[in-house]
Amino acid sequence: MQITTIGIDLAKDVFQIHGVDGQGKIVLRKQLRRGQMASFFVNLPACLIGMEACGSAHYWARKLQEQGHVVRLMAPQFVKPYVKTNKHDAADAEAICEAVRRPNMRFVPIKNVEQQAILSVHRVRQGLIKARTAQANQIRGLLSEFGLVLPKGIRVVYQRVPALLDQTGDELPGLFRELVLRLLAHLKDLDRQVSELEQQINAWHRSNALSQKLEKIPGIGPMTASALVASVGDAKSFSNGRQLAAWLGLVPKQHATGGKTNLLGISKRGDTYLRTLLIHGGRAVIRSAEQKPPHANSWLARILARRHKNVVTVALANRNARIVWALLAHDREFHADYAPA
Template identity: 70%
Template sequence: MQITTVGIDLAKAVFAVHGVDSRGKAVFRKSLKRTQVLTFFANLAPCLIGMEACGSAHHWARQLTALGHTVKLMAPQFVKPYVRTNKNDAADAEVICEAVSRPSMRFVPVKTPDNQAVLALHRARQGFVKARTAQANQIRGLLSEYGIVLPQGIAHIAGRLPSILEDGENALPMTFRQLLHRLGEHLKMLDRQVTELETDIQAWHRQNAASRRLAEIPGIGPITATALVASVGDATNFANGRQLAAWLGLVPRQHSSGGKPTLLGISKRGDTYLRTLLIHGARSVIRAAEGRENAAPRLKRLLERRHKNIAAVAWANRNARVVWALLAHGREYEADYQAACA
């Protein structure tokens, strides 16, 4: 009997697999060890395979695609509504098999190893930045217990800490001075790690033509550009720029009923990291445009009728649409493109 669709519940050691035929009738339900997965699907006729977009999903998608199968990844929150009974691995594989066959299902593009590598750099850098901020706040809090208050900003800690340690009149115990020295060295190490990872990201950015094109957009630099290129992948998977903005959670959340449309704040769906980078980039554009006569007319009109926070999100939404246009059509950024069209 011809197997048309297979659902896989990914795991560390034992994978649950559920296969159906063209009529939707279950053909097999299996549990496979990790070492048996590729052998099993190598002996299976090419079919549609569905998986949740979770840990190791992109790796298995590439492996199974190389065997001739069509692999589609789905966000777990889109699969959950198909659950009908108690949760277990076999039931999860069954609902994944059902969800992947729905014509209205939304799928996650499979990332290449190169894209995953640069995203790993971003995640590692993000972790070091959080650890650096936490370490700086700890040093600031410990010093405040002795009546020493530092100005805001990590740079003030690195600049003032040596003089605090050398000051013999601040009555700091020797044990505390040794601790401050240790924490200061740890802060320097974290800052060095962030700088080195940013250097690696810059090197990838210089070698990638799409990333260089995105960096020409005001509010998007090498960090944001590389993260967008690696995360979006093939932009043609989105029908238009609004779909990309919605995927990033930059469009209004809708709660309509009775034919009356009700739009709320942004949905905040998708990748929080990408959305944060785009909004921070928009804030920098707004800050640079304040008080300037030659600022973009569209941005000036936006700031006249909306608060700066709302304008920043709106500008980030606009940048997301521009990103889609550049990636989907392979174009270069033109600052006066709209004026030329007019």
């Protein structure tokens, strides 16, 4: 019988394969080593292949698509309900095969090499920023043990620590002074690496037309625009702007029972990094509006007049996400005075 659907449980070395025919009957259960994957699927007739969106999933999705197969990636939490027995590779592959055949299943867009590369730069930059903040806090904490208290802010550490060490003279042991200077040099090195990665992101942004298009939206800069273009991929995979906003976790969580619906706080699902960038961009727009009040009849002025600015920040991030979908899905340009027909 011909195999129509295959579920693959991805791993580092040992992959579990589960295949069914058009009637859903099991026709294939096989375990493959990493080196056997390409040769096995290149000799297989084109079929639907499902995988969880985990490590190396986008790589294998591209490889299998090149061989003529239709590949679908799914979030692991959508696959878990289809696991019938105990947790093992064969049961996971069977659950993936079952889930990918569901007509209402939600799939993850497959990223190309360029998108993965720029997202890697974003992730490394994010990690370096966390390390830089931790290093500054460690320096501040060590100095406080000797009665030297610094205000908040990384720039304050750069500016005041050398002078502070000079002022103390011989009050601090030489070993401790050398340690603080070593940590300060490490902090400066982390800051230099963050700046270099930001320059790479800005260069990619200037070379990408879609990213430059999104930059015109108030509250979206080169960092947010490049991350959105690389993460969203094909915006037409979302039916509308609300689906994209829900994918980013910017829509209210719903709790409905007995015909009564309660809207709670935002769901906070999806990519935390993208959601954070959009919300920080919304804060920047609101801060600018406080310094230079917007037009009284504008959407932002009306909502600021009746809601707390933290609520308005999330609402603005939600609105920007929907605008991003409209620009990418319909190939439009942003116009601040745009009004729907």
